[in-house]
Amino acid sequence: MHYSLEGQTALVSGGATLIGEAVAQALIGAGARVALLDIDPAGAAVAQRLGERALFVPCDLADDASLAQALAQVHQRLGPVSRLVNLACTYLDDGLASPRADWLRALNVNVVSAVCLAQRLHAELAAQRGAIVNFTSISARCGQSGRWVYPVSKAAMAQLTRSMALDLAADGIRVNSVSPGWTWSRVISEVAGGDRAKADRVAADYHLLGRLGEPAEVAQVVLFLCSEAASFVTGADYAVDGGYSVMGPERNQPAIPRLAE
Ligand SMILES: NC(=O)c1ccc[n+]([C@@H]2O[C@H](COP(=O)([O-])OP(=O)(O)OC[C@H]3O[C@@H](n4cnc5c(N)ncnc54)[C@H](O)[C@@H]3O)[C@@H](O)[C@H]2O)c1
Known part of the structure; x- marks a missing residue:
């Protein structure tokens, strides 16, 4: 019962993806209506698969006019939003060589769009004592070769x-x-x-559970955070990473036995 989102409207940015679809599916399964905002027209097919509780609204989240138009459509069709999931991202990243334009574009999509959505939805989220779930990543906490822009944007989402x-x-x-x-x-x-x-074979070296995660496994945690079951949870970051983030350099080469050699 605590997971019920009956009567709620959720907005999922970047909803045209596999992870976005899984999140929408989980929220719809709990009774919510879900607006999927994405620049990719493939979102229409996703909404069709999800059924009548899903609405695809094409939108460039980095553009204020497009955002305003999209939200007007969401309000008209689904009413006030009480759950916001900031999932959209770009992986635009050429490490050291990334030009200023790429930095600004990526931060605009990955970070600023989440702020703009929260600003525009603030009053209705407050009126319904709603919830926001932001997508960050394991990439927010460690250096990754050749990647500068995306990890910085995900660290910004954590902050x-x-x-x-x-x-x-x-x-x-x-x-x-x-x-x-x-x-x-x-x-x-x-x-x-x-x-x-x-992909599972390669992931096995980096994740304690020895495989990739499923979009639905990420979606279940998003659903929990959106639901009343998480009524005393705020400001928290939930790792849905199969143990990636607790694995140190000693995993495959225990240091103590090696010291004793
Ligand atoms: N895939 C992974 O293994 C992984 C790991 C850690 C975190 N994540 C996070 O999960 C989320 C989803 O990742 P994904 O791999 O499914 O990404 P993806 O690239 O498949 O999806 C991102 C979506 O954002 C949309 N988008 C990009 N720019 C947009 C814009 N200007 N306006 C509207 N929509 C725009 C894209 O069209 C796309 O549908 C991201 O926040 C990502 O950082 C993913």
Whole structure:
């Protein structure tokens, strides 16, 4: 019963992806209506698969006019929003060589769009004592070769979650984040040539549970954070990473036995 979102309207940014679809599916399963905002027209097919409780609204989250138009449509079709999931991202990143324009574009999509959505939805989230879930990543906490922009944007999302939680608590809005590990998704599928078994084999070295995560496994934690079951949870980051973040350099080479050799 605590997981019920009956009568609630959720907005999922970046809803055209595998992870976005899984999040929407979980929220709909709990009774919510869900607006999927995405620049990718593939979101229409996702909404169709999800059924009548889903609404796809094409939107460039980095553009204020597009955002205003999209929210007007959401309000008209689904009413006030009480749950906001900031999931959209770009992986635009060329490490050291990334030009200023790429930095600004990526931070605009990955971070600033979440702020703009929260600003525009603040009054209705407060009126319904709603919740926000931000997507950060394992990439927020460690250096990753050749990647500068994306990890910085995800670290910013972790800090944004703390700032939002602090300033929105008085309005009754809870704000938390999820930090997924490698999750079966468009980007992983592309890199692995669609070979799931290969992706799991490579992921096994980096995740204690020996495989990739499923989009649905990330979605279950988002659902929890959106629900009344998490009524005393705010400002928290939930690792959904199969143990990636607790693994130190000693995992495969225990240091004490080696010292005693
Ligand atoms: N895939 C993973 O293994 C993984 C790991 C850790 C964290 N994450 C996080 O999970 C979330 C989803 O990741 P994913 O791999 O499914 O990403 P993805 O690239 O498949 O999806 C991101 C979505 O954002 C949309 N988007 C990009 N720019 C936009 C814009 N300007 N306006 C509107 N929509 C825009 C894209 O069209 C896309 O549908 C991200 O926040 C990512 O950081 C993913």
